[in-house]
Amino acid sequence: AQKVTQAQTEISVVEKEDVTLDCVYETRDTTYYLFWYKQPPSGELVFLIRRNSFDEQNEISGRYSWNFQKSTSSFNFTITASQVVDSAVYFCALSEMNRDDKIIFGKGTRLHILP
Amino acid sequence: DGGITQSPKYLFRKEGQNVTLSCEQNLNHDAMYWYRQDPGQGLRLIYYSQIVNDFQKGDIAEGYSVSREKKESFPLTVTSAQKNPTAFYLCASRWDRTAGELFFGEGSRLTVL
Numbered sequence: 001a002q003k004v005t006q007a008q009t010e011i012s013v014v015e016k017e018d019v020t021l022d023c024v025y026e027t028r029d030t031t032y033y034l035f036w037y038k039q040p041p042s043g044e045l046v047f048l049i050r051r052n053s054f055d056e057q058n059e060i061s062g063r064y065s066w067n068f069q070k071s072t073s074s075f076n077f078t079i080t081a082s083q084v085v086d087s088a089v090y091f092c093a094l095s096e097m098n099r100d101d102k103i104i105f106g107k108g109t110r111l112h113i114l115p
Numbered sequence: 116d117g118g119i120t121q122s123p124k125y126l127f128r129k130e131g132q133n134v135t136l137s138c139e140q141n142l143n144h145d146a147m148y149w150y151r152q153d154p155g156q157g158l159r160l161i162y163y164s165q166i167v168n169d170f171q172k173g174d175i176a177e178g179y180s181v182s183r184e185k186k187e188s189f190p191l192t193v194t195s196a197q198k199n200p201t202a203f204y205l206c207a208s209r210w211d212r213t214a215g216e217l218f219f220g221e222g223s224r225l226t227v228l
Contacts (some may be wrong), residue, residue: 009155033213033214035216035217037217037219042221043203043205043221043222043224044219044220044221044222045205045207045217045219046219047216047217047218050214050216052214091157091158093217095213095214096213097213102160102163102173103148103160103217105150105157105158106157107155107156107157108157
């Protein structure tokens with residue numbers, strides 16, 4: 001069965017520290033897509049990244065980076081030099097090629113960046 | 116600008132009343148979705164639609180109904196049969212059934228009094 005686990009319910013770090021949000025997934029498919037979304041206090045989810053199962057290259061976008069490792073079924077998200085504006089709930093999600101169009105979300109990690 | 120519009124943003128309802136949440140998109144996406152969010156529960160799928168006049172139940176469809184008469188519109192009705200309707204409801208759409216990312220509306224917060 002497909003499943004996404006974000007074991008960290010809540011994290012607090014001081015501004016400028018680096019922080020990593022963990023995401024572990026389960027799937028039987030060989031073709032699938034992984035996503036990260038940010039939900040600021042306003043409530044709307046903002047798309048951050050999509051990664052397909054055949055591309056294990058790490059991705060960097062400014063202060064954000066993602067580490068995809070199929071061997072451990074993980075797709076972790078690191079924020080470098082965190083800022084107060086990074087405070088939000090972050091969701092990891094999985095979409096399988098042969099599954100009926102569902103995207104399954106983890107329960108989210110609430111990140112507090114303290115000034 | 117292209118996007119998804121949900122209304123109303125806040126809604127109060129008395130027990131036993133049905134209420135309909137609106138979701139409109141101008142992204143020309145075929146697939147549309149309704150999620151429910153409760154504190155600590157993440158997002159749970161209520162209903163989704165891949166094409167006009169067709170929709171499927173998600174994981175928590177009981178007490179909800181939808182329609183998809185137009186590509187742009189996917190309204191959700193929370194019926195009186197839904198035992199615990201107070202929640203944050205998010206509508207989303209995407210251009211590709213598997214690979215595409217979801218685009219979300221701003222959400223509708225429903226409170227049952």
